[in-house]
Amino acid sequence: MKILRYLLFPIVPIYFMVTWLRNKLYDLGIKKSKSYDFPVICVGNLSAGGTGKTPMIEYLVTLLKIDYKVATLSRGYKRKTEGFVLADENAAADSIGDEPFQFYNKFKKDIAVAVDSNRQHGISKLQELQPKPEVVLLDDAYQHRKVKAGFNVLLTTFSNPYFKDIVLPTGDLREPRAGAKRANVIVVTKCPSDLNSIQKEVFINRINPEKHQHVFFSSIAYSETLYSETKTKTFDDLKSFTLVTGIANATPLVQFLNEQGLSFEHLNFSDHHDFTAQEIEQLSKKQHIVTTEKDFMRLKQYEVLKDKLYYLPIHVKIDDAQKFNKLIEAFVKR
Incomplete structure (x- = not known):
């Protein structure tokens, strides 16, 4: 490359x-x-x-x-919808993109989360909401x-x-x-x-x-707690795990985990990676999977990963x- x-x-x-x-x-x-x-x-x-x-x-x-009253407006990269979409309880990474889906999951009803590749159009649609942002x-x-x-x-x-x-x-x-x-x-x-x-x-x-x-x-700043859909763990609960990343630069995360002296294998994919059925099957054979919050938004839809998939939150x-x-x-x- x-x-x-x-x-x-x-x-x-x-x-x-x-x-x-x-x-x-x-x-x-x-x-x-x-x-x-x-x-x-x-x-x-x-x-x-x-x-x-x-x-x-x-x-x-x-x-x-x-x-x-705050609204976020993103392009919705790699989503399978077009035009303006306002996130609701039916939203998914496929419909609004993984990052906006992360915003929606984290803040729910506190904010409006929308996507539109045409930002002018997206802002005008947001201003039609009641109450408007x-x-x-x-x-x-x-x-x-x-x-x-x-x-x-x-x-x-x-x-x-x-x-x-x-x-x-x-x-x-x-x-x-x-x-x-x-x-x-x-x-x-x-x-x-x-x-x-x-x-x-x-x-x-x-x-x-x-x-x-x-x-x-x-x-x-990395969280001390790992989260799944239904439960939490700490790294002390995991003897070893598989780190799965589909982000632009996983180096800081890998460096942090190495500094903690943790035992893990790293499966590194391209940014916003669309996981194939074969890749999901391979991941289903892993005992514990740790991923980023953004990647979790794409992976949590797979039932075979439900009991082994955790994400590590970060903040600035x-x-x-x-x-x-x-x-x-x-x-x-x-």
Whole structure:
């Protein structure tokens, strides 16, 4: 795969120019963006995935849902439906996508969870709800410039920051690095726990933020409890297990489990992997399966896995969370 990416390097300048020109047309107002008179917050990235958008959306939901009627709007990647879909008790990963299904399972009636590849249309449909949402969180919509979010949260990982990357197909960037200038906040995700102030300062200098931009650092916090549909366990209850991942970057999770001295085999699949009948049959022979919460949304439908399938929840820990929260809350209040 890496060799193919290098062979495709001659396409990089073409991709760069096409995406740069598209952004410039929006910047100049030649291509039109729609803005809104209520809070719309976009969480996204420049790279092609794996920066932690899902836990960041969940962080924002938790922050805002007590005081506001919140809705999430996602594309619904790999779902088998079309157009606008509002999650209800009949929702599944197939109908709305695994990440929105995770939002719905976690927050249920506290928020509205919707999917629509056309974000303008999705927002208009959300505004028809009674009561209508007071805040809309756009999941993975940084490049969806037909909507002009009032506040943009841009994520980039500590291990693979956008300023060290180039555009597709050789690199992982969906658009040139200059796109970062549209962000109000840049969050460096998946940071090591021992990150010090000097390292942060060096990183911020490399980002070289605009005067209006704020840079934050965050890390992943793992739960001490494993969850199934009906029960819980701890790792102490498992002598060994099979780790199943279908996410963009499983390295931080694998590293965490290794640091705990746990015994496991790792079956690593591509992001948003559609499990085949043969793969499910192979998994059914495993004694204990531990997976991510997102993968659990796709796997829990299989009855043969019901008594052996557990997921490990995660949440985001933001350095200077009070300042970050105040920026979000101040925007919403305005």
